Amino acid sequence: MPSQTGIIATLGGHELRARLMPAMDLDRATVEVRIKGVSRATTQIARRSLLSPDTGTIRQLENRVSSLPRLAADVEERRREALSRVEQADRALAEPFKQAEALKTAQADSAHIDQLMADAANQRNQPNPKNQPGQSTPGSKKCIV
Numbered sequence: 001m002p003s004q005t006g007i008i009a010t011l012g013g014h015e016l017r018a019r020l021m022p023a024m025d026l027d028r029a030t031v032e033v034r035i036k037g038v039s040r041a042t043t044q045i046a047r048r049s050l051l052s053p054d055t056g057t058i059r060q061l062e063n064r065v066s067s068l069p070r071l072a073a074d075v076e077e078r079r080r081e082a083l084s085r086v087e088q089a090d091r092a093l094a095e096p097f098k099q100a101e102a103l104k105t106a107q108a109d110s111a112h113i114d115q116l117m118a119d120a121a122n123q124r125n126q127p128n129p130k131n132q133p134g135q136s137t138p139g140s141k142k143c144i145v
Helices: 047-051 055-066 068-094 100-125
Strands: 003-011 014-021 030-035 042-046
Touching: 003 055, 030 047, 030 055, 042 047, 042 055, 047 055, 055 068
Parallel strands: none
Antiparallel strands: 003 014, 014 030, 030 042
């Protein structure tokens, strides 16, 4: 389970928060550094590098902060695309269903087939008068002895 370590620095007016990400070996553990208030602005740094930062570690954090305008532009572009898709979907929902007549015809055909099948099943389940003893059918002769 990650453990919060809190604010580790302020860079370019932004607070950098750190969270230790556990590993089997503490020497291999990493620290997730997040710019406070910007959920997509995170970077992973080796725990060792953060304990004794060098120019590369500091530059990595500076680059993350300097990438915020590009990240904001990317998020704004995605937001615009999502709004555009919502508008397209709303317009499509407002249009009448293009296949409405074909659907009605198919539903009527289906209901007709269902009725034919039900009628056929009912006919099979009704007793056959030809097989009933003592009953005559038209055209049959009774033999009286």
